[in-house]
Amino acid sequence: MDYEHTCMIRGDGGRTLRAILDQICNKWTLLVVATLDQGTLRFTDLHHQVPGISQRMLTLTLRHLERDGLITRTVHAEVPPRVEYALTPTGESLIPPALALAGWAIAHAPGIEESRAAYAAR
Protein backbone atom coordinates (compact mmCIF):
# COMPACT_ATOMS: atom_id res chain seq x y z
CA MET A 1 0.00 0.00 0.00
CA ASP A 2 1.77 3.15 -1.15
CA TYR A 3 1.61 6.54 0.43
CA GLU A 4 -0.65 8.00 -2.25
CA HIS A 5 -3.45 5.74 -1.18
CA THR A 6 -2.81 6.20 2.50
CA CYS A 7 -2.92 9.90 1.96
CA MET A 8 -6.41 9.49 0.62
CA ILE A 9 -7.91 8.26 3.84
CA ARG A 10 -6.14 10.96 5.80
CA GLY A 11 -7.26 13.50 3.25
CA ASP A 12 -8.16 16.94 4.60
CA GLY A 13 -7.19 15.92 8.07
CA GLY A 14 -9.98 13.41 8.16
CA ARG A 15 -12.75 15.85 8.96
CA THR A 16 -14.91 15.62 5.86
CA LEU A 17 -14.10 11.97 5.42
CA ARG A 18 -15.08 11.10 8.96
CA ALA A 19 -18.36 12.97 8.61
CA ILE A 20 -19.33 10.80 5.64
CA LEU A 21 -17.95 7.65 7.24
CA ASP A 22 -19.94 8.27 10.40
CA GLN A 23 -23.11 8.38 8.32
CA ILE A 24 -22.33 5.23 6.36
CA CYS A 25 -20.63 3.09 8.98
CA ASN A 26 -23.22 3.37 11.70
CA LYS A 27 -25.10 0.55 13.30
CA TRP A 28 -27.69 -0.09 10.58
CA THR A 29 -26.88 1.73 7.34
CA LEU A 30 -24.67 -0.91 5.73
CA LEU A 31 -27.14 -3.68 6.55
CA VAL A 32 -30.11 -1.77 5.15
CA VAL A 33 -28.21 -0.90 1.97
CA ALA A 34 -27.05 -4.49 1.57
CA THR A 35 -30.59 -5.75 2.06
CA LEU A 36 -31.88 -3.36 -0.59
CA ASP A 37 -29.37 -4.83 -3.01
CA GLN A 38 -32.00 -7.54 -3.53
CA GLY A 39 -34.17 -4.95 -5.22
CA THR A 40 -37.16 -2.83 -4.28
CA LEU A 41 -38.56 -3.59 -0.83
CA ARG A 42 -41.41 -2.33 1.32
CA PHE A 43 -41.03 -0.99 4.84
CA THR A 44 -42.29 -4.16 6.48
CA ASP A 45 -40.09 -6.36 4.31
CA LEU A 46 -37.04 -4.42 5.46
CA HIS A 47 -38.22 -4.58 9.05
CA HIS A 48 -38.31 -8.37 8.83
CA GLN A 49 -35.13 -8.83 6.82
CA VAL A 50 -32.91 -6.61 8.96
CA PRO A 51 -32.96 -8.56 12.20
CA GLY A 52 -33.01 -6.64 15.42
CA ILE A 53 -33.72 -3.22 13.98
CA SER A 54 -36.47 -1.23 15.67
CA GLN A 55 -39.19 0.51 13.71
CA ARG A 56 -37.80 3.81 14.84
CA MET A 57 -34.23 3.16 13.69
CA LEU A 58 -35.41 1.72 10.38
CA THR A 59 -37.40 4.90 9.75
CA LEU A 60 -34.49 7.14 10.73
CA THR A 61 -31.97 5.14 8.70
CA LEU A 62 -34.19 5.23 5.62
CA ARG A 63 -34.70 8.99 5.99
CA HIS A 64 -30.96 9.58 6.18
CA LEU A 65 -30.30 7.37 3.19
CA GLU A 66 -32.99 9.18 1.23
CA ARG A 67 -31.59 12.55 2.23
CA ASP A 68 -28.09 11.52 1.11
CA GLY A 69 -29.44 10.31 -2.23
CA LEU A 70 -28.59 6.66 -1.69
CA ILE A 71 -32.15 5.35 -1.86
CA THR A 72 -35.46 6.41 -3.34
CA ARG A 73 -38.74 6.41 -1.41
CA THR A 74 -41.89 5.86 -3.44
CA VAL A 75 -45.32 6.29 -1.86
CA HIS A 76 -48.21 4.62 -3.69
CA ALA A 77 -51.58 6.30 -3.11
CA GLU A 78 -53.48 3.16 -2.18
CA VAL A 79 -55.38 1.68 0.73
CA PRO A 80 -53.61 0.17 2.54
CA PRO A 81 -50.66 2.46 1.82
CA ARG A 82 -47.62 1.03 0.12
CA VAL A 83 -44.16 2.57 0.35
CA GLU A 84 -41.28 1.12 -1.60
CA TYR A 85 -37.57 1.68 -1.13
CA ALA A 86 -34.89 1.09 -3.74
CA LEU A 87 -31.21 1.88 -4.22
CA THR A 88 -30.19 4.75 -6.45
CA PRO A 89 -27.09 4.31 -8.65
CA THR A 90 -25.10 6.04 -5.92
CA GLY A 91 -26.50 3.61 -3.38
CA GLU A 92 -25.61 0.66 -5.59
CA SER A 93 -22.08 1.94 -5.93
CA LEU A 94 -21.69 1.59 -2.17
CA ILE A 95 -22.33 -2.16 -2.32
CA PRO A 96 -18.88 -3.31 -3.53
CA PRO A 97 -16.82 -1.43 -0.91
CA ALA A 98 -19.36 -2.37 1.74
CA LEU A 99 -18.98 -6.02 0.80
CA ALA A 100 -15.20 -5.66 0.81
CA LEU A 101 -15.35 -4.54 4.41
CA ALA A 102 -17.96 -7.12 5.33
CA GLY A 103 -15.85 -9.82 3.69
CA TRP A 104 -12.87 -8.74 5.73
CA ALA A 105 -14.94 -8.79 8.93
CA ILE A 106 -16.21 -12.29 8.21
CA ALA A 107 -12.80 -13.59 7.19
CA HIS A 108 -11.09 -12.25 10.30
CA ALA A 109 -13.88 -12.71 12.83
CA PRO A 110 -12.47 -16.00 14.19
CA GLY A 111 -8.98 -14.55 14.57
CA ILE A 112 -10.35 -11.46 16.27
CA GLU A 113 -12.44 -13.53 18.68
CA GLU A 114 -9.39 -15.63 19.47
CA SER A 115 -7.15 -12.62 20.02
CA ARG A 116 -9.82 -11.05 22.21
CA ALA A 117 -10.12 -14.19 24.32
CA ALA A 118 -6.34 -14.36 24.73
CA TYR A 119 -6.27 -10.70 25.74
CA ALA A 120 -9.00 -11.21 28.34
CA ALA A 121 -7.13 -14.18 29.80
CA ARG A 122 -3.99 -12.18 30.54
Place this chain on the structure above:
Amino acid sequence: MDYEHTCMIRGDGGRTLRAILDQICNKWTLLVVATLDQGTLRFTDLHHQVPGISQRMLTLTLRHLERDGLITRTVHAEVPPRVEYALTPTGESLIPPALALAGWAIAHAPGIEESRAAYAAR
Protein backbone atom coordinates in the same frame (compact mmCIF):
# COMPACT_ATOMS: atom_id res chain seq x y z
CA MET B 1 -23.92 -7.81 -7.54
CA ASP B 2 -25.29 -11.30 -7.22
CA TYR B 3 -27.17 -12.78 -4.33
CA GLU B 4 -24.24 -14.89 -3.12
CA HIS B 5 -22.31 -11.77 -2.23
CA THR B 6 -25.31 -10.00 -0.79
CA CYS B 7 -25.94 -13.03 1.36
CA MET B 8 -22.50 -12.54 2.82
CA ILE B 9 -23.23 -9.21 4.39
CA ARG B 10 -26.55 -10.42 5.70
CA GLY B 11 -24.93 -13.60 6.89
CA ASP B 12 -26.19 -15.04 10.14
CA GLY B 13 -28.83 -12.41 10.39
CA GLY B 14 -26.18 -9.76 10.72
CA ARG B 15 -25.48 -10.31 14.40
CA THR B 16 -21.85 -11.44 14.37
CA LEU B 17 -21.05 -9.30 11.39
CA ARG B 18 -22.44 -6.17 12.99
CA ALA B 19 -20.48 -6.83 16.17
CA ILE B 20 -17.21 -6.80 14.22
CA LEU B 21 -18.30 -3.92 12.01
CA ASP B 22 -19.23 -1.86 15.06
CA GLN B 23 -15.68 -2.28 16.33
CA ILE B 24 -14.01 -1.42 13.05
CA CYS B 25 -16.33 1.25 11.70
CA ASN B 26 -16.47 3.48 14.71
CA LYS B 27 -15.50 7.08 14.88
CA TRP B 28 -11.72 6.67 15.03
CA THR B 29 -10.61 3.10 14.28
CA LEU B 30 -10.30 3.38 10.52
CA LEU B 31 -8.37 6.64 10.74
CA VAL B 32 -5.93 5.26 13.32
CA VAL B 33 -5.36 2.10 11.28
CA ALA B 34 -4.85 4.13 8.12
CA THR B 35 -2.39 6.40 9.86
CA LEU B 36 -0.39 3.41 11.12
CA ASP B 37 -0.08 2.24 7.52
CA GLN B 38 2.85 4.69 7.38
CA GLY B 39 4.74 2.40 9.74
CA THR B 40 5.54 2.34 13.44
CA LEU B 41 4.43 5.44 15.32
CA ARG B 42 4.57 6.71 18.87
CA PHE B 43 1.55 7.76 20.90
CA THR B 44 2.23 11.47 20.49
CA ASP B 45 2.81 11.07 16.76
CA LEU B 46 -0.59 9.47 16.40
CA HIS B 47 -2.18 12.15 18.55
CA HIS B 48 -0.89 14.81 16.18
CA GLN B 49 -1.57 12.94 12.95
CA VAL B 50 -5.15 11.98 13.73
CA PRO B 51 -6.73 15.41 13.90
CA GLY B 52 -9.44 16.01 16.45
CA ILE B 53 -8.98 12.85 18.45
CA SER B 54 -8.80 13.26 22.21
CA GLN B 55 -6.11 11.59 24.26
CA ARG B 56 -8.75 9.44 25.89
CA MET B 57 -10.23 8.14 22.64
CA LEU B 58 -6.81 7.52 21.14
CA THR B 59 -5.90 5.40 24.17
CA LEU B 60 -9.17 3.48 24.05
CA THR B 61 -8.98 2.94 20.30
CA LEU B 62 -5.42 1.66 20.54
CA ARG B 63 -6.38 -0.71 23.37
CA HIS B 64 -9.26 -2.15 21.35
CA LEU B 65 -7.06 -2.57 18.30
CA GLU B 66 -4.41 -4.28 20.40
CA ARG B 67 -6.98 -6.56 21.99
CA ASP B 68 -8.35 -7.52 18.57
CA GLY B 69 -4.85 -8.30 17.32
CA LEU B 70 -4.75 -5.54 14.69
CA ILE B 71 -1.82 -3.64 16.17
CA THR B 72 1.16 -4.33 18.43
CA ARG B 73 2.09 -2.16 21.40
CA THR B 74 5.76 -2.04 22.31
CA VAL B 75 6.91 -0.35 25.51
CA HIS B 76 10.58 0.61 25.64
CA ALA B 77 11.99 0.73 29.16
CA GLU B 78 13.55 4.16 28.89
CA VAL B 79 13.34 7.58 30.47
CA PRO B 80 11.35 9.28 29.11
CA PRO B 81 9.13 6.30 28.24
CA ARG B 82 8.62 5.41 24.62
CA VAL B 83 5.65 3.39 23.35
CA GLU B 84 5.43 2.37 19.74
CA TYR B 85 2.44 1.13 17.80
CA ALA B 86 2.53 -0.85 14.57
CA LEU B 87 0.09 -2.82 12.44
CA THR B 88 0.07 -6.62 12.61
CA PRO B 89 -0.45 -8.57 9.36
CA THR B 90 -4.14 -8.74 10.25
CA GLY B 91 -4.17 -4.99 10.73
CA GLU B 92 -2.46 -4.47 7.38
CA SER B 93 -5.04 -6.65 5.69
CA LEU B 94 -7.72 -4.18 6.79
CA ILE B 95 -6.10 -1.36 4.83
CA PRO B 96 -7.37 -2.25 1.32
CA PRO B 97 -11.05 -2.61 2.24
CA ALA B 98 -10.78 0.45 4.47
CA LEU B 99 -9.38 2.43 1.56
CA ALA B 100 -12.13 1.10 -0.69
CA LEU B 101 -14.74 2.54 1.64
CA ALA B 102 -12.78 5.75 2.17
CA GLY B 103 -12.39 6.11 -1.57
CA TRP B 104 -16.11 5.72 -2.02
CA ALA B 105 -16.78 8.32 0.67
CA ILE B 106 -14.39 10.81 -0.94
CA ALA B 107 -15.70 10.15 -4.43
CA HIS B 108 -19.33 10.62 -3.43
CA ALA B 109 -18.94 13.31 -0.79
CA PRO B 110 -19.83 16.16 -3.18
CA GLY B 111 -22.92 14.35 -4.46
CA ILE B 112 -24.05 13.55 -0.93
CA GLU B 113 -23.58 17.14 0.22
CA GLU B 114 -25.57 18.31 -2.78
CA SER B 115 -28.36 15.82 -2.19
CA ARG B 116 -28.44 16.79 1.46
CA ALA B 117 -28.69 20.47 0.63
CA ALA B 118 -31.51 19.79 -1.84
CA TYR B 119 -33.31 17.73 0.79
CA ALA B 120 -33.01 20.47 3.39
CA ALA B 121 -34.38 23.04 0.93
CA ARG B 122 -37.62 21.13 0.36
Place this chain on the structure above:
DNA sequence: CGGCATCCCCGTCGATACTG
Protein backbone atom coordinates in the same frame (compact mmCIF):
# COMPACT_ATOMS: atom_id res chain seq x y z
C1' DC C 1 5.90 10.87 27.71
C1' DG C 2 2.05 8.13 27.93
C1' DG C 3 -1.25 7.19 30.09
C1' DC C 4 -5.57 6.27 33.74
C1' DA C 5 -9.53 8.23 36.68
C1' DT C 6 -13.32 11.17 37.07
C1' DC C 7 -17.09 14.09 35.79
C1' DC C 8 -20.67 15.19 32.81
C1' DC C 9 -23.02 16.35 28.54
C1' DC C 10 -25.52 14.81 24.71
C1' DG C 11 -26.74 11.86 20.97
C1' DT C 12 -28.32 7.15 20.13
C1' DC C 13 -31.49 3.76 20.67
C1' DG C 14 -35.44 0.88 22.32
C1' DA C 15 -40.23 0.70 24.16
C1' DT C 16 -44.58 2.19 24.01
C1' DA C 17 -48.55 4.52 22.48
C1' DC C 18 -51.00 6.87 18.99
C1' DT C 19 -52.43 8.42 13.80
C1' DG C 20 -53.85 8.70 8.73
Place this chain on the structure above:
DNA sequence: CAGTATCGACGGGGATGCCG
Protein backbone atom coordinates in the same frame (compact mmCIF):
# COMPACT_ATOMS: atom_id res chain seq x y z
C1' DC D 1 -49.41 -0.47 6.53
C1' DA D 2 -46.28 2.95 7.55
C1' DG D 3 -45.28 5.77 10.03
C1' DT D 4 -44.98 9.96 14.20
C1' DA D 5 -44.50 11.33 19.27
C1' DT D 6 -42.69 10.92 23.57
C1' DC D 7 -40.04 9.11 27.27
C1' DG D 8 -36.16 7.21 29.49
C1' DA D 9 -31.84 4.34 29.73
C1' DC D 10 -27.40 3.87 28.08
C1' DG D 11 -22.89 4.76 26.47
C1' DG D 12 -19.70 7.44 23.49
C1' DG D 13 -16.83 10.90 23.94
C1' DG D 14 -14.77 15.58 25.50
C1' DA D 15 -12.48 18.19 29.47
C1' DT D 16 -9.79 18.09 33.24
C1' DG D 17 -6.60 16.54 36.63
C1' DC D 18 -3.33 13.22 38.59
C1' DC D 19 0.49 9.55 38.21
C1' DG D 20 4.71 6.52 37.06
